[in-house]
Amino acid sequence: MQKKYFLFIFLLIGQLSFCQEMNITINSNNTPFKEFIEYLEKKYDLRFSYKDEAINGKKITLNIKNGDLKELLNKLEEQTLLEIDLVSNRYIIIKQKNNALTICGYLYDKGTNQAIADATIRLETTKKVVYTNTEGYFRIEDVAPNEVIDIQHRSYIEQKTTATSLANTDCIKIALELSTTILEEVVIQNYLTQGISRKSNGSILITQSKLNLLPGLTDPDVLESIQWIPGVMSTSESVSELNIRGGKSDQNLILWDGMNVYLSDHFYGMLSAFNPYIIKKTTLFRNGASAQYGNRISGVIDIQTENEIPQKINGGLGFNMIHADGYIALPIVKDKLGVIVSARRSFTDVVPTFTYKSFSEKVFQNTRILSSKNGINEEYDEEYTELLNKFYFFDFHLKSIWKPSESNKITFNILNIKNNLKNNVEILQDTISNRDELKTKNESIGASWQKKWSNNLEQETKIYFTDYGSEYIHDLKDDGYNTLLSKKNNVTELGLHLTFNYNIKEEQFLIIGGQFNQNKVGYNLEEQFYGNSSGNNKINDNSHSQIYSAFSEYKYTKEKNIFINAGMRVSGYSFNTNFNFEPRLYIEKQLNSYFRAKLSGEIRSQAISQFIELNEDDLEMSNQIWVLSDNENIPIVDSQQIGTGILFSDSGWDIDLDIYYKKSNNISILNPKSLTATDPETIWYHFGSGITQGMDVLIQKKYKNFNTGIGYTLSQTDYLFESIQPETFSANTNAKHNFRWSTSHKWDDLEFSTGFIWRSGIPYTQAIGITSTNPNDPDPLYDIEYGNINESILPNYYRLDCSASYRFYYSAEKKMRSRIGLSFLNILNHKNTINRSYKINYDSEPDIETIDKLSLGFTANLVFRLEW
Known part of the structure; x- marks a missing residue:
């Protein structure tokens, strides 16, 4: 040996x-x-x-x-x-060698050539993170060749590259471009789940490409996703009726690449109208919104698509049990011109899937649509009955990005959203026919120009035009009698936005700008009767206004110490000689290694709102109409809100607590006592004030690839409308307690998510009897008598959801990949009552009939996607 x-x-x-x-x-x-x-x-x-x-x-x-x-x-x-x-x-x-690489590089400022220290170098797959030193240098060993490297710094534009491109012994130099639009640091990563973060300005940032599964979702639907954030909910299970900290849904500002959107949903609220696979990021403000945002008094949902020229061709195709979609990004001229196109369409008018049937039962319940589908005409032989029920939705997006020079960027946007419903029933032997047609659309076109005058000064100019339309027709023919109801609602908006962003110093930032909006709103209701007696009732309303706004905002940030955002917005209206002054303030201060304190205050106003128009021949989903303030019959809505809170972070634990108070003035309400009133002098709409007091809290724990969080909201929204009732009463959407628990876990390419929702029942006005307006008449008229407004409470609501997905690849390079996913909503199939109303049943003696609207029952969905 x-x-x-x-x-x-x-x-x-x-x-x-x-x-x-x-x-x-x-x-x-x-x-x-x-x-x-x-x-x-x-x-x-x-x-x-x-x-x-x-x-x-x-x-x-x-x-x-x-x-x-x-x-x-x-x-x-x-x-x-x-x-x-x-x-x-x-x-x-x-x-x-084995596939592992060693990567390194030097980061420097493109304008000054100075080294960039404390930049974050993140491996997207393994989540490994390193930081650059004072010389801008970084080095990481044992990196897979196909790993995507994400380079981030709070003062610079994010940049992505591959490990292979950095595997060079000379450690290549990487130039970063100064960002003059984003200064706020991320305070909490993985807020609820990966892809959601909380920033130091109080906003919630959702990065769509990084978003992990959320409970019950197969696709990362943006308006469904934000409902898991405390303070955001929809008591009707509709993404078109989001209530953010006591606000009504029409008080939310929804922007798509800077363009105002008036139709944000498909399938009457069951999913959002925005293809999630072309969204780059979404910013949510629950309070403390920037002074750049105006003409809404509640939440802000700012959705932005990719704003950089594609470096290579990429795209995706996919379908779930409701729709199919596809998108493609094309570099037309390298680093100069690129185009992104997407389209999505439902196929349920051809293939009525199990998911569609479940959605339909929820959406069309208590309407003629579901009644005819379920056989309202069963007493007639099928050969004498013809039924047509056709529903589909469609959305299309086109964006071009042109960069004629390093300091100029021009983008062009088209957004087209449509929902179409046709429901026809004909009983041939009795010459009876009924036709319902409902069409809604939102067509927007816009352009923006970004000019970088220097490393410290940037200008952005946006112009857009939005055309919203809703048209409903009800045509009933019955043995020589004909009733024709036509209802239209149109909104057109021309918007111009000019902003200058000036980076005073590394810690100080100034925004100055102006905004012009011109709105035209039209509403037309026409009812025609033919037969023994003919008649025609017609109501027209067309109005327009211009809003001129100027705003300024000062930001001061010192990393891991303090953030201050102070702004002022001043607006003038063409129908009003007064100016609205809207100060905004948000402060967040680091107290020690674990705690941060925050304080916010804001005043906001809006001149366009949604009313509910009711007619006995309506479909329920057709009754929301947009109206414009005129300072006489419809006043400008305004609100004042203050809030405070605290943040705690340590050892994977995060606690985010907000306490807030909001007062709203000149809000409108439909008098519930007038719903069945026969008196033509009855006043339907009243204006009053509302007060919301609430607390939002998120408690979450992160451990490696596992996240679990509890979101809880304690809130009370009370209205005072003295013209209806001298006492205050709860808002229709007031759910005092709202509890959400969710978990998400990622194991390699497999993801799981489970969630449970429990909230208090919402209030409703109870019917207590029937009164006759002319009892001595042989054919008397009857009205329902109601108790105090919203004095009764519906049963509590609860739901259990889960989802899972698996990603797989077709080659070692992972250039082409697929994902298959499965979700279950309301696994326990609990029958939640989400609305209660009444009508008079005349089958025998007049009697009160209770109409309960139920939540979505057990619903499964399946998704398959292919991306490259």
Whole structure:
């Protein structure tokens, strides 16, 4: 045994002596590796063993003077990223290393050439993070070649690259471009789940491409996703009726690439009208909104698509049990011009899937649509009955990005959203027919120009035009009698937005700008009667206004210390000589390593709102109409809100607590006592005030790839409408307690998410009897008598949801990938009552009939996607 050790040591010493004795002098510049090897074999009598595919495409640049063989081989390994072993005298083996790479680089400011310290270098797959030093240098070992490297710094535009491009021994220099639009640091990463973060300005940022599964969702629907955030909910399970901290849904500002959107849903609230796979990020303000946002008094949902020119062709196709969609991003001229196109359409008018049937039962319940589908005409033979029920939705988006120079960028946007419903029933033997048609649309077109005057000054100019339309027709023919109801609602908006962003210093930022909006709102209701007696009732309302706004905002931020956002917005209206002054303030202060305190205050106003128009021949989903303030019949709505709270973070635990108070003035309400009133003098709409007091809290725990969080809202919204009732009463959407628990777990390419929702029942006005307006008449008219407004409470609401998805790839490079997902909503199939109303049943003696609207029952959905 000792002889063997002695022989091994002897050979090792001999080999080292050989390496040291060889005197090598080489000067090579970009020489193909194969030629370089052949030269070494001939010059120094070496023998190399290798496969051609291992060395193909590699080139050598070396300058060695009087070096030894070991030095040569080490330098060759560094340049080629291959494993090069000297196995005996003059015999060398070259082979592929394992896939792991070592990456490195230097970050510097593109404008000043100064090193960038404390930048975050993140590996998207493994989540490994390192930071640059004072020289802007970083280095990471054992990195997969296909790993995506995300480079971030709070003062610079985010940049992504691949590990292969950074696997260079010279540690390449990477230039970052100063961002003059984002200064706020991220305070909480993975807020509820990966892809959602909370920023120091109080906003919630959703990065769509990084968003993990949320309970019950197969697609990352943006308006469904934000409902898991405390303070945001929909008591009707509709994304078109989001209530943010006591506000009504029409008080939310929804923007798509800076364009105001008036139709935000498909399938009458069952999903949002925005294709989630082309959204880059969504910013949610529950309070403390920037002074740039105006003409709404509640939440802000700012949705933005990709704003950079695609570097290569990429896209995706997919479907779930409701719709199919596709998108593609094309670089037309490298680094100069790119185009992004997407389209989505439901196929339920052709294939009525199980998911569609479940959605339909929820949406069309208590309407003629569901009644005819379920056989309202069963007493007639099928051969004498014809039924047509057709529903589909569609959305389309086109965006072009043109960068004529480094300091100029021009984008062009088109957004088209449509919902179409047709329901026809004909009973041939009785010449009875009923036709319902409902169409809604939102068509927007816009352009923006970004000009960078210097590293500190940037200008952005936006112009857009939005056209919203809703049209409903009800046509009933019955044995010579004909009733025709036509209802239309149109909104057109022209918007111009000019902003200057000035970076005063690294910690100070100033925004100055102006905004112009011109709105035209039209409403037309026409009712025609034909038969023994003919008649025609018509109501028209057309109005327009211009809003001129100027705003300024000052931001001061000191990383991990304090953030201050102070702004002022001043608005003037064409129908009013007064100006509205809207100050905004948000402060967040780091108290110590664990706690941050926050304070906010704001005043806001809006001049356009939604009213409910009711007609006995309506479909329920057709009765929301937009109206414009005129300072006489419809006043401007305004609100004042203050809030405070505290944040705690330590060891994977996060607690976010907000306490707020909001008062709203000139809000409108439909008098519930007038719903069945026969008196033509009855006043339907009243204006009053509302007060919301609430607390939102999120408690979450993060451990590696596992997140669990509890969101809770304690809130009370009371209205005072003295023209209806002298006492205050609860708002229709007031759910005092709202509890949500969710978990998300990612294991390699497999994701799971589970969630439970429980909230208090919402209030309603109870019917207590029937009164006759003319009891002595042989054909009297009846009205329902109601108790105090919203004095009764519906049963509590609860729901259990879950979802899972798996991602797989078609090659080792992962250039093409697929995802399959499955979700279950309301697993326990609990029958939640989400609304209660009444009508008079005249089948025999007049009697009160209770109409309960139920929540979505057990619903399964399946998704498949292909992306490249």
